[in-house]
Amino acid sequence: MSGQPLLSARQLTKKFGGLAAVNEVSLDLWQDRIHVVIGPNGAGKSTLTNLLSGDLPPTSGRIELAGQDITRAAPEQISRHGLGRSYQKTNIFLPFTVWENIRLAAQSRAPQQPWNPLRWLHSAQADQATQARAEAALELAGLAERRHAIAGAASHGEQRQLEVAMTLATQPRVLLLDEPLAGMGTAEAERMVELLLRIKPKHAMMVVEHDIDAIFTLADHLTVMVNGTVIASGEPAAIRADRGVQAAYLGEDH
């Protein structure tokens, strides 16, 4: 690791009434590193993701993305500044093909062209750039052979790959993935782990995950949350050996 983290959160807190769903959480996300966040149900993992993406405003704390304060920015602004998150299938248009879905996601990131006499030329160039972004995301996500498949007819695993591809099509530098392996069989899970390792070098990633094998294959850094609080954070091997963590989480049957 060198230079600066791409995303940096300090003392983030989110209160729902009297409940601190996220309590003074600090973390850094670095390019070419996967930061896995684990914890039992209700630990605050989804709330933390929502704070980082701007889908929820924090009660207190600060978030910087590539050195810029984004603490109270809108999700769209944060996305344009280079943060992508997956939304568990909710963004997929099931009647459209895999390619059309990725193309639409890529298009959502196309710059708006101000009026000018050479507008057609600019829009043709923008079109090409959108096409190239979509093509790269399709390849990277391992879906090239499924480009013409109707998304609604794709397998569960392929739909999860498609979600990642749609996020990649917006060309994020920071990726937040919420349980990318949820509901997958062994072969599908292995494909997703390979995909995440393939995209790691060019991205800073935070992955919320329950699958123990995947957690230890993917994690460069592991953070354990319980009741909104970080109880341990560091090298996966050290966290695995931590008795407090074992008692609070890893010893449980998840």
Ligand SMILES: Nc1ncnc2c1ncn2[C@@H]1O[C@H](COP(=O)(O)OP(=O)(O)OP(=O)(O)O)[C@@H](O)[C@H]1O
């Ligand atoms: N909008 C909300 N209003 C009130 N309480 C909420 C809200 N969202 C989450 N909570 C509460 O905040 C706590 C943390 O929830 P969160 O969903 O972030 O946990 P999680 O670690 O993602 O759990 P899971 O693994 O089940 O998804 C829980 O007690 C939950 O009931």
